[in-house]
Amino acid sequence: MSSPDILVIGAGTAGIPCAISGAEAGARVAVVEKTAELGGTLHISAGQMSAAGSRVQRAREIEDSPQEHYDDVMCIGHGYADPELLEQAVTEAASTLDWLGELEFPFPEDMPIVYYGHDPYSRARTIWGVEMGVSILKTIQPRFEELVDAGSIELHLEHRLERLLLDGGRVIGVAGTASSGPFEFPAPHVVLTTGGYAASRALFTELHPNVHCLLGARESSTGDGIQAAREIGADLRGAEHHLPTPGCIELEPGSGKTDIWDAFANAAPQYRAIKEIHVNDRGERFLREDEPSADARERALAAQGGRAWIVFDEAMLDDDDPVIVGWTADMVRDEAVRGERVWRADTLEQLAEAAGMDAPGLLATTEAYNAGVRDGDDLLGRQQLDGQLATAPFYAIAIHAGTVVGFAGLTVDRELRVLDQAGSPIPGLYAAGEVIGVAALMGDGYGGGMCVTPALSFGRILGRRLAGLAVTS
Ligand SMILES: Cc1cc2nc3c(=O)[nH]c(=O)nc-3n(C[C@H](O)[C@H](O)[C@H](O)COP(=O)(O)OP(=O)(O)OC[C@H]3O[C@@H](n4cnc5c(N)ncnc54)[C@H](O)[C@@H]3O)c2cc1C
Known part of the structure; x- marks a missing residue:
């Protein structure tokens, strides 16, 4: 031709x-x-x-x-x-x-x-x-x-x-x-x-400065066509919009990458029973964890700077309804041994210190949450209140904002x-x-x-x- x-x-x-x-x-x-x-x-x-x-x-x-x-x-x-x-x-x-x-x-x-x-x-x-x-x-x-x-x-x-x-x-x-x-x-x-x-850290950062977000697109998505067209004067739009996919887990600590098929925290209450709490670096809850709107969950994590922890106890580990899609309880325990993306400790204080969040904050949050479970009246309006967070050992999983697009x-x-x-x-x-x-x-x-x-x-x-x-x- x-x-x-x-x-x-x-x-x-x-x-x-x-x-x-x-x-x-x-x-x-x-x-x-x-x-x-x-x-x-x-x-x-x-x-x-x-x-x-x-x-x-x-x-x-x-x-x-x-x-x-x-x-x-x-x-x-x-x-x-x-x-x-x-x-x-x-x-x-x-x-x-x-x-x-x-x-x-x-x-x-x-x-x-x-x-x-x-x-x-x-x-x-x-x-x-x-x-x-x-x-x-x-x-x-x-x-x-x-x-x-x-x-x-x-x-x-x-x-x-x-x-x-x-x-x-x-x-x-x-x-x-x-x-x-x-x-x-x-x-x-x-x-x-x-x-x-969404596989180019340089372009992502240029277009969305100061946004913490793990990149989860295919390696080939490096914005080549966008760059070539910009070089000849093409207009770009939409950079003011960016909404993360919450629940992403970092592939290797510090890599800035995620693979939603490898590890992803499913927080949609329509698809699983939510037992855990979600906290920010102050150890505070920032949404009702069974929030039915995905959009609200996405914005809530973005408002925490794109980083949070899922905190739960031994009684909440469930092979049939896992926090991380496809992860058995033993996989969570194995990850906790590495202590890079998942942590385990005998007390909530030790857990907070190991994972890097505020310990007094996490203790106060857990106390208030457990009181809400007892009374059937959660401070943030959560409806799924199946069990107190009280059975050691305790676990924390670091979740991040991520994007595939x-x-x-x-x-x-x-x-x-x-x-x-x-x-x-x-x-x-x-x-x-x-x-x-x-x-x-x-x-x-x-x-x-x-x-x-x-x-x-x-x-x-x-x-x-x-x-x-x-x-x-
Ligand atoms: C994990 C994941 C899940 C998703 N799930 C959904 C979903 O369920 N529903 C939905 O609507 N969207 C989803 N998306 C988004 C959606 O899949 C993509 O937006 C869409 O497939 C992109 O299509 P495209 O043709 O623009 O790009 P692509 O399908 O990526 O094709 C681009 C092609 O261009 C090639 N290319 C790039 N640069 C050059 C170059 N310089 N020279 C020559 N070739 C080049 C690439 O190698 C690639 O083959 C998901 C994305 C991901 C990553």
Whole structure:
């Protein structure tokens, strides 16, 4: 293939559907991917999607509409999502799910559901495959590879975009480095689907200074597309929004990283009985631990500087309902022997000293909490008051604010054209997926499925639209 009609940078959640729909609409497509494999964040994403009016929702007789989806996301995101982009995302979502169905996505029988890991939608519209993000990848990858085999998509793995090439203010291609050396690819339409920046400490800190947050995105999410576009004058928005995922555990002390599949404290009272208390470095509780709103829990931890401890006693260790997803009581005890992320002590005073929180504060807090359990009347209004914290030994687990996504990203218009700082489209440059920042679609909150579903949808929209331009020009 000489010069393609569409050059897609990044073969992940948004890039693969973009290439497929562009090629299916008759365009010559080339794809540049810096890693050695397809799929991007789909390899580790929970892959939750949400759509109103899909075939699968109708088959389960669930009444829903894009307008209700829009209203729910706006409400959860405190009104900060981009109205035009959100409207387009919720309108397209059902057709994206139907498309996955045509490619034989294995929809589980018991979904869509109302999911409570984020603030819930008013309708059952969240769905994911048994292999989470990998279920999506296994559904779309075969079609992508068919088109590669047919010569409709040219794939360049292990090619890293470094710069956008400009001519008179128009993007005319990209330059970068491959294992074989430097490369330059010309193209009339360049689509950035390079993902977010939540694996880049430098960019995260620049965009969200003074925010303590462990980074839990895929290693490839280093904000390359954002940086390349900024270098040619693209506008960035959304950095004022950042809401952490609470309950993250640091991988190695001091690493600044987390892996939610390795260790994650589940504090959703809809999914487990909450027995423990959560305290800050003063040893004080800062929320009712059975707070039903995920949004409220996220903000409460952020207000403590993103650090806290889960404190519980021996009687609360429960293999069937663990504090840390997948951790047995013995795993907690083993971690406590290391004394880096989990601590154990015979008294609360010793526990506070070992873990690094204020001992008198923790003693006073525990006394007041136990009195509330006895009286059935908790100071912070907690409803789940099943047992006093009184059976030694006592445990503390350090939890942190973390993130798996970047809220900020490139400003795009309704046509997904990247805008410059004056608000004008940069000719030849488009973007979809997390590179436009998750705040664009979710605002200041977590609307379930509102990263993966719009990434798939906007990829498809751009592929179709740009193929239309190529075929008619
Ligand atoms: C643990 C976890 C769980 C999540 N769960 C959910 C969920 O349940 N629901 C939801 O909606 N969202 C979820 N998200 C977020 C969601 O998965 C991502 O926002 C989305 O998958 C990002 O898609 P993308 O196409 O923008 O980026 P990616 O899928 O990451 O694709 C970007 C691709 O670009 C490539 N690339 C990057 N830089 C370059 C370069 N310089 N040159 C060439 N190629 C490059 C990367 O290697 C990658 O293949 C989760 C994220 C994580 C980490």
